[in-house]
Amino acid sequence: MSKRPIRILGLAPEAWPRLLMPLMMGMLLLGAWEFAVRHFGVPPYVLPGPLSIGDALVTNWPSLAAALMVTLRITVLALLVAVTAGVVLAVLFSQSKWVEMTFLPYAVILQVTPIVAIAPLIIIWVDNVQAALLICAWIVAFFPIVSNTTIGLNSTDRNLVDLFRLYGATRWQTLVHLRLPAAMPFFLAGLRISGGLALIGAIVAEFVAGAGGASSGLAYRILEAGYQLQIPRMFAALALISLAGVVIFLALSLLSHLILRRWHESALSPDR
Amino acid sequence: MPHPPLTETQGPGPAGTMPPAGGAVVSLRDVTKRYPNGTLAVEGLDLDIAAGSFVSLLGPSGCGKSTVLRMMAGLAPLTAGHIAWPQAAPRLGFVFQEPTLMPWQTALDNVALPLKLSGMARAGRHRRAREMLALVGLAEAAGRYPRELSGGMKMRVSIARALATEPDLLLLDEPFAALDEITRFRLNNDLLRLWEAHRFSAVFVTHSVFESVYLSQRVVVMAAGPGRLFADLPIEAPAARDEAFRTSPHYAALCRTVSEALAGGMAA
Ligand SMILES: Nc1ncnc2c1ncn2[C@@H]1O[C@H](COP(=O)(O)OP(=O)(O)OP(=O)(O)O)[C@@H](O)[C@H]1O
Ligand SMILES: [Mg+2]
Numbered sequence: 001m002s003k004r005p006i007r008i009l010g011l012a013p014e015a016w017p018r019l020l021m022p023l024m025m026g027m028l029l030l031g032a033w034e035f036a037v038r039h040f041g042v043p044p045y046v047l048p049g050p051l052s053i054g055d056a057l058v059t060n061w062p063s064l065a066a067a068l069m070v071t072l073r074i075t076v077l078a079l080l081v082a083v084t085a086g087v088v089l090a091v092l093f094s095q096s097k098w099v100e101m102t103f104l105p106y107a108v109i110l111q112v113t114p115i116v117a118i119a120p121l122i123i124i125w126v127d128n129v130q131a132a133l134l135i136c137a138w139i140v141a142f143f144p145i146v147s148n149t150t151i152g153l154n155s156t157d158r159n160l161v162d163l164f165r166l167y168g169a170t171r172w173q174t175l176v177h178l179r180l181p182a183a184m185p186f187f188l189a190g191l192r193i194s195g196g197l198a199l200i201g202a203i204v205a206e207f208v209a210g211a212g213g214a215s216s217g218l219a220y221r222i223l224e225a226g227y228q229l230q231i232p233r234m235f236a237a238l239a240l241i242s243l244a245g246v247v248i249f250l251a252l253s254l255l256s257h258l259i260l261r262r263w264h265e266s267a268l269s270p271d272r
Numbered sequence: 273m274p275h276p277p278l279t280e281t282q283g284p285g286p287a288g289t290m291p292p293a294g295g296a297v298v299s300l301r302d303v304t305k306r307y308p309n310g311t312l313a314v315e316g317l318d319l320d321i322a323a324g325s326f327v328s329l330l331g332p333s334g335c336g337k338s339t340v341l342r343m344m345a346g347l348a349p350l351t352a353g354h355i356a357w358p359q360a361a362p363r364l365g366f367v368f369q370e371p372t373l374m375p376w377q378t379a380l381d382n383v384a385l386p387l388k389l390s391g392m393a394r395a396g397r398h399r400r401a402r403e404m405l406a407l408v409g410l411a412e413a414a415g416r417y418p419r420e421l422s423g424g425m426k427m428r429v430s431i432a433r434a435l436a437t438e439p440d441l442l443l444l445d446e447p448f449a450a451l452d453e454i455t456r457f458r459l460n461n462d463l464l465r466l467w468e469a470h471r472f473s474a475v476f477v478t479h480s481v482f483e484s485v486y487l488s489q490r491v492v493v494m495a496a497g498p499g500r501l502f503a504d505l506p507i508e509a510p511a512a513r514d515e516a517f518r519t520s521p522h523y524a525a526l527c528r529t530v531s532e533a534l535a536g537g538m539a540a
Contacts, residue, residue: 159372167389181376262417263375
């Protein structure tokens with residue numbers, strides 16, 4: 001505890017390869033890609049090289065950045081609603097077997113129905129496009145949170161539950177001071193999955209909606225660039241989506257690490 | 273902390289609520305437990321725990337020791353018989369075989385848990401929890417999380433938590449079974465010291481004949497199939513339980529007596 005571990009730029013030395021190896025691999029692949037495109041003279045409307053994609057990213061930055069913000073807004077909102085609804089539902093499930101028996105199948109149905117198949121319906125039913133997109137993103141993001149949190153709430157150490165009973169804890173005290181904290185690692189694992197899924201849900205719904213105009217997201221930029229055969233711009237939008245997904249995952253991993261680092265085994269070693 | 277004389281009689285407890293001298297803190301009458309799956313875990317058990325006494329419950333695995341303890345703690349319903357508490361609203365403490373700490377809370381907050389659940393304000397319960405940690409020799413570790421403590425330290429925290437409410441009856445279910453022998457000896461001595469200072473009543477479940485004789489004033493031997501009382505042996509031993517006692521011929525003789533009773537119970 002007393003001796004401070006060695007750190008390079010805030011990271012433990014053994015954590016650096018985790019960062020450097022994938023980065024080097026990425027550089028290598030990008031280099032090979034650029035080389036291949038040039039060497040074989042692949043036309044940019046079939047496969048643009050990374051440099052021309054970068055160029056398209058810079059030139060179209062204002063419109064792409066605006067689209068990114070639109071997509072991220074939907075994603076984050078959907079994730080917030082999924083967290084709230086998911087945790088509330090999981091708590092209800094954990095309080096009553098009857099509630100769980102009644103509602104769990106519907107949560108499962110919602111989960112296994114492909115979002116592409118129901119997105120058109122939702123977009124028809126809901127007048128407001130933004131709200132329709134939000135609902136689609138929410139549907140895919142919601143299940144991992146419900147199911148993980150439910151498992152977490154139900155797998156509380158039995159002896160601790162007994163201890164709370166012995167000291168006359170109310171249902172509410174047991175929930176707040178025992179079940180919810182015990183479910184935290186499970187919830188956070190679900191949240192990391194849901195973060196990526198919310199983004200996918202938002203993108204898929206945007207594709208289906210195909211909504212243009214000022215409030216259009218990255219998916220629409222991809223469609224638009226496709227129609228106009230501006231393939232580098234299409235790739236630039238695609239790259240932004242992937243980047244957004246990675247950033248969401250890293251942010252949620254960091255959150256998870258910060259919350260769990262003092263007590264949970266999963267946070268012992270540097271997290272992915 | 274004043275050390276009262278080592279007898280079963282007992283003056284007023286911490287809250288002045290102890291039953292009269294020599295009274296029982298709890299009485300089990302004809303207690304029977306059948307689990308829903310049909311297992312008859314305990315049948316027709318009569319047992320009185322004298323206030324302020326340290327009683328060990330000894331018996332082969334599966335003879336129903338944990339079941340008896342859980343019934344006393346109100347954690348398992350009885351199938352038949354009844355448990356009488358002469359004193360209204362007795363306070364209980366429970367120490368499990370595992371430390372059973374909340375990994376997301378510091379040692380201090382773990383010890384303060386029973387007080388928090390009873391609605392005590394933060395400052396008060398932390399002060400009390402600090403005292404309890406000091407009592408088990410862990411004053412320094414208050415801010416540490418369970419992961420940062422050794423097995424023996426975790427068990428001390430667990431004991432400190434059980435003592436935080438000044439229990440009238442402390443129930444311990446093989447608390448030291450998972451520890452190495454050196455730590456176990458040390459914790460035995462600590463527990464004795466705490467008991468001598470505070471004179472709570474204790475029911476201590478163990479598999480170890482040596483531990484039961486070293487700690488108790490009375491060893492209750494149970495037999496299995498179904499769980500029942502087989503022998504009830506007073507341990508007539510000096511007030512000072514220490515290394516001298518542990519190595520004395522008297523201790524060896526007591527251990528032999530208890531071992532024989534245990535063997536008899538297993539043969540029965
Ligand atoms: N929840 C339960 N449901 C069904 N049977 C149980 C349950 N708990 C215990 N039993 C059974 O009751 C009997 C007594 O169990 P108990 O745990 O009280 O024994 P024990 O003396 O504490 O054993 P050990 O020394 O191994 O801890 C055993 O046969 C056990 O299988
Ligand atoms: Mg047991």
